[in-house]
Amino acid sequence: MREILVVTPVYNDWQSLALLMDTLENVAVAHALQIHLLAVDDGSTFQPEVDLPGNLRIVRLARNLGHQRAIAVGLAVAQTLDLNVPVIVMDCDGEDRPEDIPTLLAEYDQQPGNIIFARRAKRSEGGLFRAFYFFFKLIFRLLTGKSINFGNFCVIPPANLKRVVYFQEIWNHFAAGVMRSGLPWKSVSTARGKRYAGRSHMNLVSLVLHGLSAVSVYIEIVYVRLIFAALILIGLDLAGFLVIVYIRFFTPLAIPGWATNVAIGLTMVMAQALFFLALLSFVVLSYRSAKMFIPAVDYKEFVLDIEGPKK
Numbered sequence: 001m002r003e004i005l006v007v008t009p010v011y012n013d014w015q016s017l018a019l020l021m022d023t024l025e026n027v028a029v030a031h032a033l034q035i036h037l038l039a040v041d042d043g044s045t046f047q048p049e050v051d052l053p054g055n056l057r058i059v060r061l062a063r064n065l066g067h068q069r070a071i072a073v074g075l076a077v078a079q080t081l082d083l084n085v086p087v088i089v090m091d092c093d094g095e096d097r098p099e100d101i102p103t104l105l106a107e108y109d110q111q112p113g114n115i116i117f118a119r120r121a122k123r124s125e126g127g128l129f130r131a132f133y134f135f136f137k138l139i140f141r142l143l144t145g146k147s148i149n150f151g152n153f154c155v156i157p158p159a160n161l162k163r164v165v166y167f168q169e170i171w172n173h174f175a176a177g178v179m180r181s182g183l184p185w186k187s188v189s190t191a192r193g194k195r196y197a198g199r200s201h202m203n204l205v206s207l208v209l210h211g212l213s214a215v216s217v218y219i220e221i222v223y224v225r226l227i228f229a230a231l232i233l234i235g236l237d238l239a240g241f242l243v244i245v246y247i248r249f250f251t252p253l254a255i256p257g258w259a260t261n262v263a264i265g266l267t268m269v270m271a272q273a274l275f276f277l278a279l280l281s282f283v284v285l286s287y288r289s290a291k292m293f294i295p296a297v298d299y300k301e302f303v304l305d306i307e308g309p310k311k
Contacts, residue, residue, distance in 0.1 A: 003085040004105070004155075005036045007078055008092040009070035014048035016093045016196040021056070023098045031102050036085070038078055039092070042070040057308035065302060067091070068213060071152060071174050076165045076299035077306065087156040089174065094196035096153040104155040107188045115160055115178055118153035119187035136211040143225060144218040150187045151175055165296035169217045173210070176217040223284045230277040237270040 006024065010017050017039060028035045038057045043064030052058075059077050061070065071089055078087055086108060090096035100118055107116045141147055152174050156164065160183055164170060169177030178185055215222060241263065248259045 001032050001034045002105075003034045003036065003083065004088055004101070005038060005078055005081070005083055005085050006088045006090060007038045007040070007071065007074040008090055009040045009042050009067040009074065010044065010092050011042040011064065011067070011070075012044045012046060013092055013198060014044075014052075016198065018048070018052060019196040020092045020094065020098065021052070023094075027098045027101060033101075036083065038074055038081075040070040040074040040077075042067065055309060057306060059306050060304040061302050062304050063302065067152075068174050068210075069171055072165070072170045072295040073299045073302060075156075075161060075170070076295045077303070079161050079165050079296065084158045086158065087161050088154070089156065090153045093198075093200070094193045096151075097190065097193035100153070100190040101155075103188060103190065104153075107186065108155045108157070111184075111186060112157060113160075113184055115157065115164075115183060115185040116155045117150040117175065117178075117185060117187040118190040119150040120192045121189040132207055132211075136214075140211070140215060143215055143222045145221065145225075146179060146218065148176060148179065148214060153190070154178075154185075166294055168292045168294055171293055171295055172216050173214040176214040180217045219287065220284065223280050223287075227277060227280050227284075230273045230280070233273045234270055234277070237266045237273070240266045 008017070008020070021037060024035050024037065027033065036055075036057070038059065040059045041061060043061050059074060061073065065073070075087070075089070086105065088101055088104070090098075096118065104116050104118060108114070137148065154175075164178060164181060164183060167177055167181045169180045171177070244259050244262055244266075247253050
């Protein structure tokens with residue numbers, strides 16, 4: 001019987017967690033799996049009104065951190081358990097389908113050194129979410145030069161788990177953090193499941209913050225790209241001044257007063273670009289000198305208790 005560990009964040013969604021565990025049990029029976037479950041209570045405001053099995057580990061956080069950081073804490077706790085088994089990261093609401101775990105494990109068996117992500121081939125969200133997701137991927141590609149089309153649902157090899165928890169990038173966005181880490185990964189196509197119960201806690205503001213968190217993982221690359229954009233803008237301004245001088249003194253096309261007005265406009269644009277360039281430079285230097293937050297080391301600051309079996 002094959003053992004795996006499932007790590008999932010929970011925020012007031014205890015009914016969904018209970019349904020997830022029932023579905024995981026069915027998958028375990030059908031595919032000869034022994035599933036350990038580690039749920040991260042992300043500062044829930046009420047405790048479960050449903051029965052949860054005694055073999056469930058629950059990590060109680062001191063406050064709500066958001067599901068990305070809850071995942072980071074869960075993985076940091078998972079690597080202390082020394083189970084040495086593949087780790088499945090998934091949401092508990094049913095949109096990440098337990099039935100797809102065998103597909104991820106099959107791909108993992110083919111490439112055991114890779115982190116295998118579930119890429120949703122078919123989405124069921126409304127038009128607003130799809131439009132936001134399209135523009136998010138476009139902006140993410142422009143700012144970082146990378147493409148991202150998957151979420152948290154994945155399988156992590158035990159050897160990679162011990163490394164991924166030392167990357168500060170997963171604190172803000174798990175999937176983008178893995179991409180940034182340089183660890184090998186691959187994605188496989190899956191379908192999106194239906195939510196088990198209740199309503200999603202994600203709203204438009206949460207989605208925007210989630211997208212910005214993904215971009216923040218590549219903040220140094222974004223800064224460098226913006227610096228080059230500012231330098232290009234300054235170069236275009238200088239070229240514009242040369243064009244003004246040429247037209248003003250070497251052609252009969254000049255209109256009285258136009259050169260002064262255009263030169264003033266170009267000067268204002270150049271001044272703003274120079275200010276922006278200087279500001280970005282100082283921000284980059286400040287960011288690189290800041291203390292790193294390492295989930296494997298610093299997660300204990302947010303953990304109140306770990307309930308359930310320790311091994």
